[in-house]
Amino acid sequence: MSEDSSERPAFKSVDAYYAIARTLQVKKEYQRALFYLALALRQDDKHIPSYLLRSFCYMLLCETDKALADVKTVLQYEPKNPHALLLLAEIYYLRGDFEEALTTFHQGVKLRPTIDHFMVGVHKCEAAIHNSCNDCKILLTPELDLTEFYLRAFPPKKQAKASKRICNKAAKSESTDDVGAWPPERPRDMQLQLMKQSFSDFSYLSNLFSAESEYKSVRKLLLYNYPHKANIIIAFKLGSP
Numbered sequence: 001m002s003e004d005s006s007e008r009p010a011f012k013s014v015d016a017y018y019a020i021a022r023t024l025q026v027k028k029e030y031q032r033a034l035f036y037l038a039l040a041l042r043q044d045d046k047h048i049p050s051y052l053l054r055s056f057c058y059m060l061l062c063e064t065d066k067a068l069a070d071v072k073t074v075l076q077y078e079p080k081n082p083h084a085l086l087l088l089a090e091i092y093y094l095r096g097d098f099e100e101a102l103t104t105f106h107q108g109v110k111l112r113p114t115i116d117h118f119m120v121g122v123h124k125c126e127a128a129i130h131n132s133c134n135d136c137k138i139l140l141t142p143e144l145d146l147t148e149f150y151l152r153a154f155p156p157k158k159q160a161k162a163s164k165r166i167c168n169k170a171a172k173s174e175s176t177d178d179v180g181a182w183p184p185e186r187p188r189d190m191q192l193q194l195m196k197q198s199f200s201d202f203s204y205l206s207n208l209f210s211a212e213s214e215y216k217s218v219r220k221l222l223l224y225n226y227p228h229k230a231n232i233i234i235a236f237k238l239g240s241p
Helices: 013-025 030-043 048-060 064-077 082-095 098-111 116-132 147-153 157-178 188-209 212-225 230-238
Strands: none
Touching: 013 030, 013 048, 030 048, 048 064, 048 082, 048 116, 064 082, 082 098, 098 116
16 A cells, blocks of 8 residues: 555554554555555664565565565664575575575574574575476586587477377377277167167168278268268167177
8 A cells, every 4th residue: 555545644653553564464464564664664764673574575465676675774784683584585585596595594594593494495495496407417517518408408309300200109009009899780679679760771871881991981971961860870880789
C-alpha cells in the first residue's frame, strides 16, 4: 500500500509502526506492512529491525533488488549481524546466485555456528550447484578446452539423427511383434442371434474381409459407405467365439 493511501497513521512511535508491520507480515499482508515500515523508517532512518523486516517482505514479494538494498544497508551499520547475513544469503539463493549464497552461508556458520539455518543453507546451495552442473565428472584441462562440455550439452546432429533412427526402428519392431493373429469368427448361429436385422448386411460385408492385407482399405470403404454400421460390423467380426 502506498503512502498516499486511505490508511492514516495512528501512532508516531517507531516501535508502534514496527509492531503493526510485524503483525501484517505474519498475516501475509506484505504491501500494508511495507506502508507502516516506511512510516517507521521516516521516524528513524537507522532502525535496523524495520530494514530487516522490509527486506524480508520484499523478498517474499520477489522484489529482490529492493530486498538486497535494505539488507546491505543493515550490514553497513552492523557488518556482523547474523540475521542480516542469513537474509542476504536467502536472497542470493532466491535469485539463483548459488555461489554468492554459499559464501554468505559459510560466513554465517563461522560467525554464529549455533544457528542451524546457516548449515542447512550450505547443504542446499551445494546441492543446487551440483544439480546445475549436470555431470561434474568432466574436468577442465589446463588448456581450458571446453570442447567436451560443448559436445555434452549440444550433441552433433548426425549422432542425434542416428539415435532417432534407432529408436524408430525399435518402435516399429516392437509394434509388429505386438500384433496378434487374426481373431476367428463367431459361429453363424450366434452372429444371427446377436445381429438379428443387421445380419443380412453383415453376411454381405463379411466377404470383404477375406484377405487380411486389404483390411485397412476395406475399413475406409466401410466407414465411407456405412458410417453408422461399420464399427458394429467390425466389432462383431473381430469378436472371439
